[in-house]
Amino acid sequence: MKNTINRALIGTATASIFLSASASAASSLMFNYSQQSGNNIGAPGDVGVEALVNVTGNAGTQTGSLDGVGYSMTHGDYWQQGFGGLGDPYIAVLENNVTIAFDSLDGWLLSNSATAYEVTVYYSGNPNNGGQAAYIGTPSSVSIGGNTETITVVTDGGGTERWSGLGATHTFSSDTLTITDTATAYQAGISAIRIVAVPEPSSAALLGLGGVSLMLRRRK
Known part of the structure; x- marks a missing residue:
């Protein structure tokens, strides 16, 4: 269950990162x-x-x-x-x-x-x-x-x-x-x-990665 949630969180954050990169084109x-x-x-x-x-x-x-x-x-x-x-x-x-x-x-x-x-x-x-x-x-x-x-x-x-x-x-x-x-x-x-x-480089992308790391630590 934890792995499923973690994958979902990573997927959401990754999508956010790609959107941020696109917005900064x-x-x-x-x-x-x-x-x-x-x-x-x-x-x-x-x-x-x-x-x-x-x-x-x-x-x-x-x-x-x-x-x-x-x-x-x-x-x-x-x-x-x-x-x-x-x-x-x-x-x-x-x-x-x-x-x-x-x-x-x-x-x-x-x-x-x-x-x-x-x-x-x-x-x-x-x-x-x-x-x-x-x-x-x-x-x-x-x-x-x-x-x-x-x-x-x-x-x-x-x-x-x-x-x-x-x-x-x-x-x-x-x-x-x-x-x-x-x-x-x-x-x-x-x-x-x-x-x-x-x-x-998109600062939003960096913030997104930081958020994923924080959420994964909390789930553990």
Whole structure:
């Protein structure tokens, strides 16, 4: 009888632990700078994230929030061409000192039982736009939270029409984050940003194990 009760207690506590782990699963956000609706990503699952916002607008400042995380993108002219999907070669051109700012990341992390987040930036461009170089420029022109960015470029079949690029993954814990591109001419640009919360071990799971141990000692 004692063994039956003990197994039941362990089963209940184990279920509680798994529920706690599930509740603390990391969230992932994507901010897709699509310029116009024809460049929108259809659904978060299409790019492997849990939440997505398509930010449209040719120039100026676009603001909003996603899952409580505020965003602001300020730039000059911005346009896209040949968008087939994130990660596919296409053209995204930005001009005049791009600044992207995120805030309220602390609250978002807390809601996901996390203390840090990973940031990855996607780029797209065109090696030759009407005789003007339309490349991302030197790596030092882009800063991710103060870190110099590096990118890996994937071109289309001919290697002359358009390309996509994926930046390094950076880890931060700050409540705010700023991404800048100081290029002032037409430059290939930032096309999307992915932010993923890094999960922490669940304290609820540890409490659950402690509770099981205490109950078993009392039954004995």
